[in-house]
Amino acid sequence: MTTQAEAGTPAFDVVKQVLSLVLVVAGVAAFYYFSEVSFLYRVLALVAVVVLALILLLMTDAGRRFWVFMLEAKQEVRRVVWPSRQETMQTTLMVFAMVFIVGLILWLLDMFLFWGVRMLTGQGG
Secondary structure (H helix, E strand, O other): OHHHHHHOOHHHHHHHHHHHHHHHHHHHHHHHHOOOOOHHHHHHHHHHHHHHHHHHHHOOHHHHHHHHHHHHHHHHHHHOOOOOHHHHHHHHHHHHHHHHHHHHHHHHHHHHHHHHHHHHHOOOO
16 A cells, blocks of 8 residues: 555546646647747747656656666667678668569569550550
8 A cells, every 4th residue: 555655646647647738738839829939938948848748747657667668678779789880781782682673573563464454455566
């Protein structure tokens, strides 16, 4: 029961999520409503409102789980064995070659089918 009190109730999390959405919508509305104010100030205010909404979202249970997921993903990216430059270039060239070959085959097939349809419809010479 203590953990639930520390984590917050699901209803309170929903309130935070709705409040975040309302903040972003109000920020966008204010951005256009105050069109006579300098563009720089409006952008800075909008960025501040979005950052505030994100902070509020991160205070929810779903936000905390998302943050933990992002940290774990960052650790996984560090463990990835990335290909060397030579391997990357070879693979890229192979992909280009295969795309060219398949494109050529499809073009030839299209030309053959077009010729066949013209012969069947009597439009060919």
